[in-house]
Amino acid sequence: MHRWKPEFGLIQETLLLTLHARALDAKLPSPILGDTLSAELADNIDYDFHKLKVKPNLVVTTALRAKKLDDVVRAYIAAHPECVVLDLGCGLDTRVFRCDPPPNVNWYDIDFPEVVSLRSECLPSRSHLIAADLTHPGWLETIPGDRPAVIIAEGLFPFMPGGSFQQMTRELTSHFPSGELALNGYTRFAAWAMKYHPTIKTLGIKAAQGFDDPHEPESCGAGLELVKEEMLTRAPEVARFPQPLRALTRLTARSTALARHGARLLRYQF
Numbered sequence: 221m222h223r224w225k226p227e228f229g230l231i232q233e234t235l236l237l238t239l240h241a242r243a244l245d246a247k248l249p250s251p252i253l254g255d256t257l258s259a260e261l262a263d264n265i266d267y268d269f270h271k272l273k274v275k276p277n278l279v280v281t282t283a284l285r286a287k288k289l290d291d292v293v294r295a296y297i298a299a300h301p302e303c304v305v306l307d308l309g310c311g312l313d314t315r316v317f318r319c320d321p322p323p324n325v326n327w328y329d330i331d332f333p334e335v336v337s338l339r340s341e342c343l344p345s346r347s348h349l350i351a352a353d354l355t356h357p358g359w360l361e362t363i364p365g366d367r368p369a370v371i372i373a374e375g376l377f378p379f380m381p382g383g384s385f386q387q388m389t390r391e392l393t394s395h396f397p398s399g400e401l402a403l404n405g406y407t408r409f410a411a412w413a414m415k416y417h418p419t420i421k422t423l424g425i426k427a428a429q430g431f432d433d434p435h436e437p438e439s440c441g442a443g444l445e446l447v448k449e450e451m452l453t454r455a456p457e458v459a460r461f462p463q464p465l466r467a468l469t470r471l472t473a474r475s476t477a478l479a480r481h482g483a484r485l486l487r488y489q490f
């Protein structure tokens with residue numbers, strides 16, 4: 221059987237972490253996301269996933285945030301059956317297969333050229349692939365701007381330097397007539413603490429960014445309006461977390477400040 225060997229830089233390598241976490245979730249007796257395609261794909265990637273030392277917490281939170289973001293996409297498509305979907309920093313995520321959009325939806329998966337190149341080899345063609353560095357303007361030109369758009373940025377914000385995420389967001393919201401942007405929003409503390417996480421340390425990532433106030437992106441000049449801040453520690457799926465993680469998660473969920481530092485999902489409309 222052919223196995224693909226990724227040749228990535230540090231930032232690109234983070235996509236193997238999220239892929240691995242989804243694959244591990246799919247192999248649990250009671251998975252949260254249950255993405256068996258991710259499990260199959262990870263089995264075919266020639267990479268030492270064990271070195272990432274992924275713990276149950278990372279498995280369930282990654283699976284849960286992916287599930288919630290899938291729900292955002294599905295709901296948007298149901299309300300706007302001819303929309304555009306953008307998965308920014310898509311990595312090897314199989315979201316397009318999980319959401320299985322109808323033919324009138326235009327789905328774009330965007331990541332660095334080396335990621336898109338691997339993606340096109342190891343996953344069936346199901347979306348438009350755009351090879352681009354999102355910090356450079358111009359990549360939006362090939363995407364029609366006359367339809368509403370749902371834009372997903374999962375695991376991307378912490379790794380975009382300086383104000384480049386804000387700049388990209390301004391370009392996105394002026395390109396489309398209306399839409400929704402959904403992302404997992406790390407707090408400043410969570411982003412700072414990330415570099416001490418054993419998995420992130422293994423990858424060698426030394427800096428990540430976050431923001432505390434969910435309203436902060438509203439002031440970046442992109443016309444965003446916060447629709448919802450959702451603390452994933454309060455999601456019903458926590459009932460499927462293994463113990464003692466479930467009990468600990470429920471404990472932190474009681475305090476909004478603590479819950480914010482855990483996984484949270486932010487949705488904005490424009």
Ligand SMILES: C[S@@+](CC[C@H](N)C(=O)[O-])C[C@H]1O[C@@H](n2cnc3c(N)ncnc32)[C@H](O)[C@@H]1O
Pocket residue numbers: 231232233234235238239308309310311312313330331332335352353354355373374375376379380
């Ligand atoms: C943590 S991974 C998440 C991947 C995917 N969204 C997932 O959940 O599996 C971050 C992704 O963002 C991509 N990325 C980071 N900075 C980027 C940039 N400036 N341009 C394009 N892609 C970027 C990386 O290559 C990587 O695939």
